Amino acid sequence: MNYHDTAQTADMEVTVALGEDFSELRNTVRQICKGFPGEYWRKLDDCSGYPTEFVAALTEAGFLGALIPEEYGGSGLPLRAAAVILEEINANGCSASPAHAQMYIMGTLLRHGNEHQKTTYLPEIAAGRLRLQAFGVTEPNTGSDTTQLKTRAERQGDVYVVNGQKVWTSRALHSDLMLLLARTTPIDQVRTRTEGLSVFLVDLREAKGNGIEIRPIKAMVNHNTTEVFIENLKVPAANLIGEEGKGFRYILDGMNAERILVASECVGDGRWLLNKGVAYANERRVFGRPIGQNQGIQFPLARAYAELEAADMMCRRAAALFQAGRPCGPDANIAKLLASEATWKAADTTFQTHGGFAFAQEYDVERKWREVRLYQTAPISTNMVLAYVAQHVLGLPRSY
Ligand SMILES: Cc1cc2nc3c(=O)[nH]c(=O)nc-3n(C[C@H](O)[C@H](O)[C@H](O)COP(=O)(O)OP(=O)(O)OC[C@H]3O[C@@H](n4cnc5c(N)ncnc54)[C@H](O)[C@@H]3O)c2cc1C
Helix, strand or coil: CCCHHHCCCCCCCCCCCCCCCCHHHHHHHHHHHHCCCHHHHHHHHHHCCCCHHHHHHHHHCCHHHCCCCHHHCCCCCCHHHHHHHHHHHHHCCCCCCCCHHHHHCHHHHHHHCCHHHHHHHHHHHHHCCCCEEEEECCCCCCCCCHHHCCCEEEEECCEEEEEEEEEEEECHHHCCEEEEEEECCCHHHCCCCCCCEEEEEEEHHHHECCCEEEEECCCCCCCCEEEEEEEEEEEEHHHEECCCCEHHHHHHHHHHHHHHHHHHHHHHHHHHHHHHHHHHHHHCEECCEEHHHCHHHHHHHHHHHHHHHHHHHHHHHHHHHHHCCCCCHHHHHHHHHHHHHHHHHHHHHHHHHCHHHHHCHHHCHHHHHHHHHHHHCCCCCHHHHHHHHHHHHCCCCCCC
């Protein structure tokens, strides 16, 4: 299928498509999602399982290789098309998060890897034979202060020996490769704290039990997230991505795409939740009339709709700027901020609209409500986005 025809990728002019862009793509996603109803996700939630069949269906449809250029076996679609795929998955009651990182983590390899690394890995990732969907950045003791991370990688001949610990490394038990950020030059030996960090491609198939131990974290949401313990792990020097010491910049380079994609997932979840809330408000009768006739029920739903529309527009704008190669840091961050808050409002409103039944698992409202709470914390927390906007857009002093 060729989706390029519907894409807005003008080089000179930045255009934003309104309404149902990439409708053919959306329809294909909807068809796939029909095979994975709420019951499927509820069962996984109960046992902290991984949606292997769902991810296989997305892989088979070629969706997870959407952003990999055609020369490396992917579909080479614009970022907006990938955003639409993720949005539509969530808008149809499914969950994009078990698979979304397979779409975008490879961006670091694509932009900064050497040709050998790209020809070795990208076609395999595009075909879904290799999963690169684990990203080890966050550490237990340094959190949002990424440049202070403690995981060390020391060059010893042809290998780097890595020691440290990561936390909240999602999907590490369902990934063949992991992108790892580690310090290669001690912080007291660099000019600025953003220097001296490096990115490695770690082959988890070899590393598990051989320098890496992965333990699942039981969490509020079924996110297949883990703790990763690293002890004397030997990573071939050939698996260093780009130049040693420049890893922080490489990771930052991928942030805008990630923010835009995650924001689009938020919009999708918000739409699913809102539809559910509106349907219930129309059908539930109390005091002899539909509860949706009460302004106390309909106004919050109307407000949630308005906020989702605004967030959606911001996602489209950020994606259009990204595609045109224009600076889009502020737009991508603002899209993520607004979309994460709009979907949370939609979730909480729909939850309240459902009265006591919101708590019954069979409605799927409580599950989605839990799931969308995450977006205000990960992949970046709201305060960090606000600090970015305050400093880089408004010109206020750096606050940390
Ligand atoms: C389910 C889940 C999945 C995740 N998946 C991944 C993953 O795959 N890979 C990965 O690397 N990480 C992952 N994360 C980690 C996530 O990115 C971090 O949790 C997030 O960035 C916040 O870091 P922290 O938890 O250490 O909070 P902290 O940095 O300790 O912050 C705690 C609170 O303080 C606020 N705060 C801290 N400093 C400031 C400041 N200077 N100004 C204002 N407020 C401040 C924060 O905004 C936050 O609200 C995941 C997290 C979760 C919960």
